[in-house]
Amino acid sequence: MRGFSLVLRRELALSWAGGGGPVLALGFYLAMASLLPLALGADPARMVAVAPGFAWLVLALASLLSLERMFERDFEDGALDLIALGPAPLEMTALAKGLAQWAAITGPLAVLAPIVVVALGAPLSLAPIVVTCGLIGGLSFCFLGGVGASLSLGSRRGGVLIALIVLPLFTPPVIFGAGAIEAFGAALDWRAPLLLLCAYSLAATALCPFAMAAAARNALS
């Protein structure tokens, strides 16, 4: 447990202090949101119809941005050797890395998402469901992303490879999250898709650390 908190603190410090992490993702998100009206034209009705789904999809994309640094930096500078010889098993470290990624990247994105959705013209009443989906779905983005990041260890241009590995796995959370937001907006039953999103995220959180650790061990050997 001590090892877990040590590595979690380190990961958080690295992603917040190193700059780039959250700022980059938030900047990307805002830039995409401001490009949307330019691409769609000035018709507010069309914007309102598209905004929630768009915000959700871009959140998924923005969470890809700093995945490359999740394992690659530790692998390149030798810290992964040290981490592999520590008190916590690599699975625990992978869990800490995923949670740190969530706290530093998708968490802030989930808080920004409702602001973007409302700014694009959607009703304020959508804000709670957008935050909820962002925070819950963000977990699955981080952990599935972590699997991609660890699988691409040691390859050149890992970033592109990560996106190719991970994006297909993003399909279920993107569908469930968008479904929940849309149903909520239309005053339909939004609980079912939200619960499915919860289930998917919890499964990803529970299972992905094992895959990440196995891939990291393979890269070290």
Add this chain to the structure above:
Amino acid sequence: MITAISIESLAVARGDRALISGFNLTLDAGEAVALAGRNGAGKTSLLRAVAGLIRPSAGRVVFHGEDGEIAAEDAVARDAHLIGHQDGLKLSRTAWDEALFQAEWTGGTTASARAACARLGLGKLLGLQVRKLSAGQRRRLALARLAASPRSLWLLDEPMAPLDRDQRGVFGQLMAEHLAGGGLILAAAHDPLPIAARPIEVGGGENAG
């Protein structure tokens, strides 16, 4: 606590190439072994195999404790230090943050980390970012965890390469104290170690077979 290790007919392959085969070695408490061999002979792979980072293609490494054999994973996770070619330091963090993490991660405390840094002459550098340190200073920062957290088995891969003469002396003292306290050292080094060590040749290499 590891009191002895025995490497039994170990074989390590990298890709299709067999680097080491039939390697035997016994290392007892208070003993140091210096691995010599050409570039590419497999010294680093041997150390990483002992650390459990590489799965050997044959043979095994047995760790003995006071009460008999210890499972390799436990032995390495609790009681071995590996100093590799890379120092495992984050350039953007301060020297102290990194030294403290490395020490705590391997079982040391804030006080022991501070004492170890002072011992290695890092006192004035601790506030600096790692990127501002020289190669020798970074290596000393990584070596600080050897002194900061007591672990029996030291696996050292060219530990002194970037160190100057004075620092080699300090490091030699550290190693001598470690051995006197019943520690074990397995080091790959081209330069002679500043302590009495049993030389072992690791075969193979670029020009062999």
